[in-house]
Amino acid sequence: MRNTLRTLAIALAAAWVYSPCLRGTWLWDDDLEISRNLVLRAPGGWWEPWVHPQGMDYFPLKSSLQWLEWHFWGADPLGYHVVNLGLHVMSALLIWRLLHLLGVRAAFLGGLLFAVHPLAVESVAWISEFKNTASLPPLLLACTAYVEFDRSGSRGAKVRALLWFAAALACKTSAVMLPFVLLLFSWWRRGRIRRRDVRASAPFFAVALAMGAATVWFQSTRAIGIAGTPQGLGARLAQAGWSVVSYARMCLWPAGLSPVYPPSPGSWAIAPWLGIGAILGVFWLRRNGWGRHALLGSGWFLLNLVPVLGIIPMSYLRVAPRADHFAYLPLVGWVGLAAAGFGAVLEAWERRMGQGRLARLPFAICAAAAVGAMALGARAYAAAFRGEKALWTYAVERNPGAWLARNNLGKVFLQEGRPAEAAEQFRDAVRTQPDSPEAHANLGNALEALGRVDEARREFAAALGIDPGFAGGHYDLGLSLLRSGRPGEAAGEFRAAARLDPWHAAARNSLGLALARLGRPSEATEEYRLALKLNPDLPEAHLNLGNELFRLDRLDEAVGEYREALRLYPGYSGAHANLGQALAKLGRQEEAETEFEAARSSANH
Secondary structure (H helix, E strand, O other), rough: HHHHHHHHHHHHHHHHHHHHHHHOOOOOOOOHHHHHHHHHHHOOOOOOHOOOOOOOOHHHHHHHHHHHHHHOOOOOOOHHHHHHHHHHHHHHHHHHHHHHHHOOHHHHHHHHHHHHHHHHHHHHHHHHHHHHHHHHHHHHHHHHHHHHEEEEEEEEHHHHHHHHHHHHHHHHHHHHHHHHHHHHHHHHHHOOOOOHHHHHHHHHHHHHHHHHHHHHHHHHHHHHHHHHHOOOOHHHHHHHHHHHHHHHHHHHOOOOOOOOOOOOOOOOHHHHHHHHHHHHHHHHHHOHHHHHHHHHHHHHHHHHHHHHHOOOOOHHHHHHOOOHHHHHHHHHHHHHHHHHHHHHHHHHHHHHHHHHHHHHHHHHHHHHHHHHHHHHHHHHHEEEEHHHHHHHHHHHHOOOOOOOHHHHHHHHHHOOOHHHHHHHHHHHHHOOOOOOOHHHHHHHHHHOOOOHHHHHHHHHHHHHOOOOOOOOOOOHHHHHHHHOOHHHHHHHHHHHHHHHHHHHHHHHHHHHHHHHOOOOHHHHHHHHHHHHHHHOOHHHHHHHHHHHHHHHOOOOHHHHHHHHHHHOOOOOOHOOOOOOOHHHHHHOOOHHHHHHHHHHHHHHO
């Protein structure tokens, strides 16, 4: 009964913390992961990531699970948020279980701290970080099975540990450091690493090496190959040291968290490494006592940071030197240290003051205060992830020099019809990151909306000068040319965008518009159908296809396309008006008048 209540406490605490973002919308790269990911719609999308991976990483199990989610939830973000939260709660419960197996007295506190820690918010509240929440439960199950194997010698437990580890890696390869953690665990238990411990860990090293090599290859050829290699080795090592210090501080005192962080100071580059070495040295000198436990917890923390510090080049380093979601797995070591330390101090207090409830009361109050403070901070931070505007406004307030936050906030302003404010954000982004083709193209869109067409074209040219393979730049330039009455040139840009990004449904739709204006209706219709094959939820393509069918006097089919456009976008005034014309031509005057009235109402709003 007591454990049941504790389980409910962890689940309810986590649900309360994340309730502000459960109804949140898609954020930043969520569309690439989910809403625009055509693999998820394909009948064979559950196995294609294993044999035909198309992304910048090889996380096939994560992709298969996302395929399953899509077939449950479709384009509704709520289901994805609930799954992320459920996996997070599962990890908190497994941390409690693992710490209990390791003999940590306050194991429950460790699980509860993990459930409400603000540093976990980005991984849980951001749908794209499903790879984090999906990879941690199997990794913890692998650890639990290995502890069982180490104690009993059960071959079945070892096999389970290896399979769970492979599953964790197939969700996200940042779990690759587990074999080193297992050797550290062997030392922690016996004070030395035996030959049989090395043999037992060998299969784990083999699996880790294979998946780690795949990740390095994908990053170097698909991610960094596009984004450019970030910094040199010396600069990355210096930044990594400060990142370790920052992550440790955020675990202990999670204030000032942000979706995008500024670079750490470049001076005193060796200082953080000297400090880390000194702390580990103190733990080593105390290895026959509390230092042994401190080395296990800090070892988990440090080892699991290694893959995400940027020492091995990572494309994300173009955005920021560190991120909260990189600390999700290392955080386990920190909450384990906190729980073990709390339990050890409580035990020493009880030896001195007795074991009554009254003696433990100050500790219960302190633990409740710490958990409460963490939960309040995490809930406030989770609210920033409820939508794009809230997130990027928060990010700009915390880090005004973050080009990505400026760029994304500018896109929000542009969608809201505030091009002048959008242009201001994009200019700041370009000043901070002049080699970002996306920032230049977005500035061009804002300038175009302000009627400054020549300036806009210069920005589109700058974007394509930086990266001629940037599909978005070709698409934006094509739209500008199309608006200027140059459909032939626009068609060329749309074709380039569709060639560079075969999933770019909007480019196919716009190519159809350009071809229609060039007097090539059959080709235009084909492009609209291609756009809808890529994205059946594109209302503009349904409208445009309906218009072509209307011109061909295929009125019933045209009505069907207009109605589909309105199902996807009920306030689409153009679709209401065109549907009214089609219905009037079919002699259904009363229905037509209803649609004309709806068109006028939508246009006024």
